[in-house]
Amino acid sequence: MSLFINASTRLIVQGITGKHGSFHTQEMLKYGTMVVGGVTHGRGGEWVHGVPVFDSVKAAMYATDANTSVIFVPPRFATDAIFEAIDAQVPLIVCITEGIPVYDMMRVYAYLQTSNSRLIGPNCPGIITPPNAKVGIIPSEIVRPGNIGIVSKSGALTYEVMQSLFQAGFGVSTCVGVGADPILGTSMVEVLEAFDDDPETEKVILLGEIGGRAEIRAAEYIQRYMTKPVVGFIAGKTAPNGVRMGHAGAIVEDGDSTAIAKIQALTRAGARIAEQPEHIADLLR
Amino acid sequence: MSLFINASTRLIVQGITGKHGSFHTQEMLKYGTMVVGGVTHGRGGEWVHGVPVFDSVKAAMYATDANTSVIFVPPRFATDAIFEAIDAQVPLIVCITEGIPVYDMMRVYAYLQTSNSRLIGPNCPGIITPPNAKVGIIPSEIVRPGNIGIVSKSGALTYEVMQSLFQAGFGVSTCVGVGADPILGTSMVEVLEAFDDDPETEKVILLGEIGGRAEIRAAEYIQRYMTKPVVGFIAGKTAPNGVRMGHAGAIVEDGDSTAIAKIQALTRAGARIAEQPEHIADLLR
């Protein structure tokens, strides 16, 4: 078992003919992910790294019997791509795209509630379940199979942590990047729940940052329900108030959205919080 | 048993302080319907015919434990009234109002699919289950309890038929006016299904008219599934093509929407079709 993806994941790539879509299709294939199809409107019939391209998600689903889709299209087409995937009843949709307008995502989220699809992201690095399932852009050379679950808002910070785990000899059950946008398809809490239920996972790393209340809610969940130990790191202790720090979601707007408040809440909930990413491995021992 | 309403119906009237709302509240009360509350925004605290008025459906539902709402507000406020009733989780909503824009109703219908409410109408006369439950505007002096179910698109034509049944000695289990708008909350077929399941109903009268395919679908249903005999009448054999005949929905736009096509389909399905309304009673014997 593992979270969301595993060896039987059959993936289609929306935006497969684009620069990023094509590059990461190759990376995912290399890792062993079954990329069974791609979608670019108007490019059906082509092939990308040996993967057939279709003109619609529906056609790709029909031809390939896929169960997962990853979205690499530019932000102004990404909302449409998510709706297309939902309407084609893709069970798991992972949206890598950064820069989707918030209003669009609120509409997507409301629509998602009436469907059976799960959306991860947007603005996320995706999911990796070593040794051979990767959906998204997480570098795979820094991860080996193991029993540590990772849930994170960010990309690069997560990779830093994964590498230090790798160097310290730890392996990962699944790493899920939930994304850093204000409106996300899947919340940190939902991933914590899944880790708690996952027999492959023994300990969980939570990587957060300023902005929103996701980490506060995670702390509430950890305190009330979580049975497995959690180690955390929160970025942005020194970020100025009211300024958007890169991510659309990374902004201190009220007391609960500061790094300090989140660190305090998680600590109170029993999680162990690292001072800097490279200390996380020590706290896992 | 009976369809949709019965002696335990607890009704609120949206638009109770209006001319029609107030008049028909009195009529429904006279008939014995439990009208437990009314709603007019900004008129909470008043009383109409002994019925307390509330400022919102939510407040009325909370205070009265109602299970049904009837809507008498003017067309430009009626869409909002239906959304309010759906959001307040009223199980049965009957909308009498005529003249709601089609686009609004398409939105309402799509939203309704994500809820547990049933909508009857709009632009319908409502429902009556003799001897003491009436939601809407169907005149009650021309109906007695019995075993004939009636499903109809129209108001006045239905009353004519009810009166001739009354004079011929027949009684009615439930009469449901589904409405004559292009987009309706509940279709004729859904009502036929309910009649087929209703132990109180032995025979069913279907009253249709030109426009749409509801009667064609009813014919398909009757042919395939219906166990009880159906007698029908379709108005508009002589209506000119392409002209809207009063109702927003009453317009011949294609072959299936003519009275003749509907009469043929229903006849093929085994229903007996009356030449004029006053002959219906004869066909029931």
Place this chain on the structure above:
Amino acid sequence: MKLYEYQAKELLHKFGVNIPKNYLITDVHQIEQFDAPFNYPIYIKGQVLAGGRAKYNLIKEANSLEEVRHMVMTMLNTTVDGLFVPSVLLEDKVIGDNLYYMSIVNDRNARKPVLVASLQSGGDIEEFAKSHPQQVAKQLINPLTGLHSYQALSVADELNLPRHLWRAFDELAQAMYRCYVHYDATLVEINPIAYTHEYGFIAVDAKMKVDDNALYRQPDILSWQHILHMSDTEKLALEAGVSYVKLDGQIACVVNGAALAMTIMDMTYSHGDANITPACFLDIGGGADADRVVKALKIAFSDENVKAVICSIFGGMTRCDEIATGIVQAYRLLNPNIKTIIKLQGTNALLGWEIIQNANIGNLQMAMSLGEAVKLAVDAVGGMLS
């Protein structure tokens, strides 16, 4: 409410649809002074609220200013097969490689808007769809989320549209959908659409219908209502809020409820005397007051063909006392030499009967059933005709 071609094009253009350069003539003086810079040949298109204009000679091609003037003079303010021509549109003749069809229309069965497109243009799309289902593509639209690009593109795919046109095809569909939503249209149709290298997709002819029930929130469209060529009677009906359809016979049917009114029409037709038929359909709707009844009867009486009126009311929302008051007022006001057969039942029927009886007007006659009402009316007409 149907819109004229030039109105539909104006609205579509606001939402980004390309239309040919054009010039509207509504007054004969305009054409006397006309000298707009067109490249001949240009189209001369009589504006009427109906399709199939070519067969009425309302679409012509002019090759010179002289011809333009002559053709406009011949069309403007004429009546062709019952259709008045209030204006003439002069328009660049667009030469496109291919002609397409696209519309957004309410799909009553699906209870959703639907995008319909075809590589085949002109003619009746419904008929064409039946005979060539492969050549017409449709996508239902969820009105809560709107038309998705992927849906428009899947239509393009289904039609085997050349791929370099897909984006433009999607943009056209999106523009039409925005226009449809913004104006509460029940139909937005471009037929044909041409594709040219200069403009991309461009609307050669366009149709639009706007939901009458939504006109209250469409001030721009409502302001066009006065341009519609309506008879005085139609105007009166519009003001009174009654539904009026003129027919050729002698018996006016004034009824609350469309189905009942149609039923009475049907019964009149099937009465046996083919010379005596309905004069009009007058649905006064639910909850009519006395004033609306007066106006409805005024409309009925104003038709010279009308020899009798059937006023059949079964009150639900409608209150029969209001109806009776209206009838009496109309007779006091107009005192027509026409019989009105009255059938009142339902809400406050007894009060209504009383009002009629107390008024003591000789031309008012009561009926107890639809059959009786029709019979009395036919007899009254028969008496007058013989």
Place this chain on the structure above:
Amino acid sequence: MKLYEYQAKELLHKFGVNIPKNYLITDVHQIEQFDAPFNYPIYIKGQVLAGGRAKYNLIKEANSLEEVRHMVMTMLNTTVDGLFVPSVLLEDKVIGDNLYYMSIVNDRNARKPVLVASLQSGGDIEEFAKSHPQQVAKQLINPLTGLHSYQALSVADELNLPRHLWRAFDELAQAMYRCYVHYDATLVEINPIAYTHEYGFIAVDAKMKVDDNALYRQPDILSWQHILHMSDTEKLALEAGVSYVKLDGQIACVVNGAALAMTIMDMTYSHGDANITPACFLDIGGGADADRVVKALKIAFSDENVKAVICSIFGGMTRCDEIATGIVQAYRLLNPNIKTIIKLQGTNALLGWEIIQNANIGNLQMAMSLGEAVKLAVDAVGGMLS
């Protein structure tokens, strides 16, 4: 993107919100010739992208033309507490019986827009809501169906608003919501709203923020971007598509990913030497190409305080060879006397390392861990400062 008060009011007014008569001064010549017909006293309001203007003396009352001119001269083109005043709004002083608060804002936790209103105006509504929860009413809005009137009315009810104001209150909320949707706002706020007999509800002050990610489809808003008072560096960052936050220290953090950049900032702060802190936050985002890196470094180098750069990239979407190419290009182009500590890992990291090494630039130094990168940067700054 934040809008100025006068911009927010202009947009709200388009959607039907009443605003006081006003006049915008952007140029000192306008005020020399100014003689608009106001009734004194009028408000003189310096336009800045921040709240609490009263405490900066940016909101004043003028009683004569003389005073108007004097006040405008004092405010216009000044910088108050770091805020530049590019324009001054002259505005009718509205005298209302009561002042209200209303906003539509994205509720991140509910993942929906929310309507917020209060009978209490001015100040921080979030703080006020915490201390007086009874006096602030909220309604979550389903973005697929929009703001229903019943919701606005229930807010009016909850606030015990006088009932004769309910319809107008609903209309105001509807207008604000339409404005919010139309312009992809993340906040539309009127605070305070006055109620006057002449105008009904009227916006005394207004704020609006528009989603940066949606600016591509908001040409009107985008055209206002040039009016924003931005430093050259901020303009460069905007063009390059990098996220730039200026800070007061000496170490520029050029990173792909906000969280990692903030982590490096946090680590720099906690390094021990309180005099050595970050100079800026520069998030080059995912998938940056060489050109974007060049621009980011240009921004970093242009700050005189910058004594060292940390460029830490963990490539996922980003390819380290592109990053390395950009760094080398920037040094070839600008040849700054500043050390850049480079940490490259992930996608194509080896290629990146090679490019850096082959370039053979003395000021480029590699680090293997975040800790090492921060230490090397702090040492470099320490060396220059001592």
